[in-house]
Amino acid sequence: MSRRSALRLLGAAGASFGFSATLRSATTPPQESTMPPALPGSTGPGPNPYWNSVGMYVNEPQKAPLLLLTDRPVQLETPRHYFATAFTPNDAFYVRWHLDGIPNAIDLKNWRLRIDGNVTKALSFSLPDLMRKFPAQTVAAVNQCSGNSRSRFQPRVPGGQWGNGAMGNAKWTGVRLSTLLSAAGMKSGSLQVQFQGLDTGMGPEGYGSKAFLKSLAVTNPVLEDCLIAYAMNGEPLPLLNGFPVRLVVPGYFATYWMKCLTWIRVLDKQDENFWVKTAYRIPDTPRGATTPKEVKAGTVKTVPIHRMPVRSFLISPDGGSKIPAGMDVILRGIAFSGYGRVNELEVSDNDGKTWLPAQLGEDFGAYSFRTWEFRWTAKKPGRYFISVRATDKTGNIQPDEPVWNPGGYLWNRIERQEITVGVAE
Amino acid sequence: MKRPRSTKRLRLGLLVGTTSALLAAGTAGILCAQSRYGNYAPAALGQLDQAVPQALREDSTFSVSAFPLYPSELAAGEGQQETNIFCGQCHSTRYITTQPPLSSAAWEAVVSKMRKTYGAGIPESAAQKIVQYLKIHYSPK
Structure with a gap:
């Protein structure tokens, strides 16, 4: 048993366990099999040998038991067997939030999806507006976390130590983003469309720890494929997956799929916020590959992460x-x-x-x-x-x-x- | 160096933090009216919450229970309390215990990123203690 897992055991079972273990080791060698198993936690420094991450099963609201990465903010991984079918059940769909102020309640009487910024006419829509005033579109699309399988990396890198289960596939139903953007009328000089959800963090104003914001260029053809989805596999989205609506960006990593989407802003300048300028960027190389040496030398040019490789x-x-x-x-x-x-x-x-x-x-x-x-x-x-x-x-x-x-x-x-x-x- | 705060204060810190998030959300406009945020509550492992028959109200508020918090077992040692308090301002310390063993340089970079990039309020003296603690307990042996 490593010192680390011993410490974990002591921490979990309290001092009395540590004491009795010490006593026993003075007389007979401890039998591994008689000890309670170490609490699951981490793997390394080698690659995680398991298909999934190594967290314990936990029960979060509207969810089947899933594998815990972190509890505040909530990050949960989907166990392997759920991928035996083409569509991932909503209650088994993985969860990844960035900031700990995740909404527990949303009052739909007051909630509106807002479009403003560099537009001819700022608009807002209630959930019934979205469901009734526009034609419903459905697309089957995979939502995969940018860091899915991060625990395979050698050398290991900090971050959520996902196994392979930070992904899921669903039939998403909603309104085309382009329909709403046309209704608002993007003015000339528009460069990016920025998305923000209801989550908020403890950090100071203007920092990435305060607000999670993502943007896509107005020239990006993927905007035409984007949906504002109010249904997931024909049902309302679980809150942890973005109720009442989330952005669906088919083919793109999940970082763009804003949960609890509430603000859409058309920007006439480049989005300089942390989550665009600094985070979720990949080396501008084949496969996004680089080396620790190149990173240390500061020679790596990066671009925002985009489509998911096969x-x-x-x-x-x-x-x-x-x-x-x-x-x-x-x-x-x-x-x-x-x-x-x-x-x-x-x-x-x-x-x-x-x-x-x-x-x-x-x-x-x-x-x-x-x-x-x-x-x-x-x-x-x-x-x-x-x-x-x-x-x-x-x-x-x-x-x-x-x-x-x-x-x-x-x-x-x-x-x-x-x-x-x-x-x- | 101030005296380390007690665990009780830490819990209080968490509450205050949640409330301030609410207030900050309020200043952002209509948020307070439409949402409640960041409600977490301690939970026991292995507890299965079935969808119990309950009288849901037919109003326009769609809510879920508090998000469960599970005990995070940081290794005991000098700097543990600072780590709990300051790292725990924004996220559970499970972010630490689930990491692979990281090099000293990697831990220094993480703490520096939390302070400079994310603006975490961690005094220099506490930051040094936290880095030292992480190096001792969460780096390759």
Whole structure:
């Protein structure tokens, strides 16, 4: 047992446990198996060896038990098995807030979505306005945290130590952002559209710790795809996922998908706020890759994070139990890309030496999870390394090299799962 | 160096902080009228809150219960109290315990970022103690 986990145990169980452990160690060596397990907390300095992060299951409002990263502000990860299907249930959808002043209550009688700034006519909309006055649009789109899989990085980087579960896919229904922007009329000289939700932090005015703000350039074609969603998988959004409305930016990382969206401001100058100028930026290099040495030298040019690179996952079997030799098993998983639909998924059972195509599931749209399956029979007992890789419409294929940048963003290396096949006769 | 505040004061600090967030939100305009913010309450692990039958009111306020706070077990040692108090102003100290072991330089950078970039009110003497504490307890052995 490491000193760190010992300390954690002492902290958790109190001094009396520490005392008795000390007494016992004076007479007989302590038996690891008789000790209470160390509380889950962290991994490292190597990569997190698990599929998910290592937090405990907790119960937050409107949520199924999810894996805790942090409790204030709330960050929760979705367990692996929820990704066996194309759509992630609302109550299992991961949660990531930046500031601890998360709304607990919203009075819809007073709540309005406001559009102002460099517009001809400032407008505000109640929830019924959004639901009734404009045509409803639905899009299936993956929402993935920029730092998903950060715990794979080597060397490790600070930040939320997500496993692979800071992602989810839903059918989002709402109003086109462009419809509302047209109604307000963007004036000439408009440069960016800024989004703000209801969350607020303890920090001083003008700091990123006070307000979370994100912007997209008015020339960015993704604005045409954006929805202001009031329904998620046909239901109201859980508050922790952004009730009453959140911005949906198909193909883009979740940092732009403003939760509890309340203010839309058209800016006639560049947004200089912390969350645009300093945070959520990636090296302007292939795959956003750099090295600690380059970062230290201060030579890394950065750009705001944008589209999600292609990824794929094996969801089941999860490697937790043996498979009898000679038995057919169906390997199942999901794939997605922010650069267009996944149209090829390959599986390897020899650690990437040879690849075979998998069967792709229903196509729910360019930015949705796409399920896949592959019938696999291991004739001989042994340890197998199953790898999966996806190719998207743009021709991007998942690489087998890790990526590194100081933010812990853009991980999309080919995933591996060790599977043990046992003797059946 | 002021005397470290007691745990009781820390809880008070949390309450005051929440209230000031509310007030600050109020100055932002209509916020107070439409929302309540940052309500957290201590919770026990393993407790499962089922959707109990309850009389929801048919008014226009859509609310959820307080967000649960779970005990965060910082390692005992010199600087623990400062870490609890000052880091805990804006976020739970679970942000520390869930990190991988970080180098001394990385911890210095984190504390410096909290002060300079995020404007956290941490006096220099306390910041030094916090960095020292993090280096001792949360760096690779």
